[in-house]
Amino acid sequence: xxxxxxxxxxxxxxxxxxxxxxxxxxxxxxxxxxxxxxxxxxxxxxxxxxxxxxxxxxxxxxxxxxxxxxxxxxxxxxxxxxxxxxxxxxxxxxxxxxxxxxxxxxxxxxxxx
Amino acid sequence: xxxxxxxxxxxxxxxxxxxxxxxxxxxxxxxxxxxxxxxxxxxxxxxxxxxxxxxxxxxxxxxxxxxxxxxxxxxxxxxxxxxxxxxxxxxxxxxxxxxxxxxxxxxxxxxxxxxx
Numbered sequence: 001x002x003x004x005x006x007x008x009x010x011x012x013x014x015x016x017x018x019x020x021x022x023x024x025x026x027x028x029x030x031x032x033x034x035x036x037x038x039x040x041x042x043x044x045x046x047x048x049x050x051x052x053x054x055x056x057x058x059x060x061x062x063x064x065x066x067x068x069x070x071x072x073x074x075x076x077x078x079x080x081x082x083x084x085x086x087x088x089x090x091x092x093x094x095x096x097x098x099x100x101x102x103x104x105x106x107x108x109x110x111x112x113x
Numbered sequence: 114x115x116x117x118x119x120x121x122x123x124x125x126x127x128x129x130x131x132x133x134x135x136x137x138x139x140x141x142x143x144x145x146x147x148x149x150x151x152x153x154x155x156x157x158x159x160x161x162x163x164x165x166x167x168x169x170x171x172x173x174x175x176x177x178x179x180x181x182x183x184x185x186x187x188x189x190x191x192x193x194x195x196x197x198x199x200x201x202x203x204x205x206x207x208x209x210x211x212x213x214x215x216x217x218x219x220x221x222x223x224x225x226x227x228x229x
Contacts, residue, residue: 043222044206046218099147099218100162101147101159
């Protein structure tokens with residue numbers, strides 16, 4: 001079985017500050033890991049995904065995440081927050097090649113001017 | 114632009130009535146689609162796997178007689194909430210993978226269901 005825990009249901013940062021959204025996973029097999037963003041009244045958009053290649057994954061909009069097997073983590077970072085980054089972020093895990101995703105609880109990111 | 118479209122985006126219905134939500138892949142064929150449900154301030158939970166031309170596969174605890182799924186074509190899956198009750202009020206979202214694509218999962222915009 002797989003599971004995902006996102007630490008912090010709500011994160012607030014100032015514009016220009018570092019964004020760090022935490023995600024820890026549990027998986028009995030080598031996982032595929034994903035970060036999705038959900039803007040208000042919109043569907044989920046893939047930010048980035050880890051599929052057993054490079055452990056540091058770069059995504060869209062300046063986001064990146066690092067897979068750390070020893071820590072079972074896949075934290076999402078962005079060096080400098082922008083107002084447009086305000087959204088809900090979901091971490092998800094799947095088995096390799098599988099299409100079904102197990103999602104974390106989500107983290108709402110607020111950007112302060 | 115959106116490659117997976119859901120309709121309606123918002124629906125309010127009376128308790129006891131049935132509501133149908135559509136999930137369409139706009140420019141690709143999808144043999145398999147997925148339906149998720151999200152309660153307020155909670156995660157998305159997989160409800161079922163929709164298979165074109167065959168019965169859906171439901172996750173444990175999901176009532177298949179309550180949440181009817183029909184995948185009649187390679188571009189359309191429908192979720193019907195039968196005899197809806199207020200506790201069925203939720204955000205429903207579908208996903209699909211292009212049969213010929215690079216295994217990228219596309220999500221619809223989601224549908225807000227409110228049962229009054």
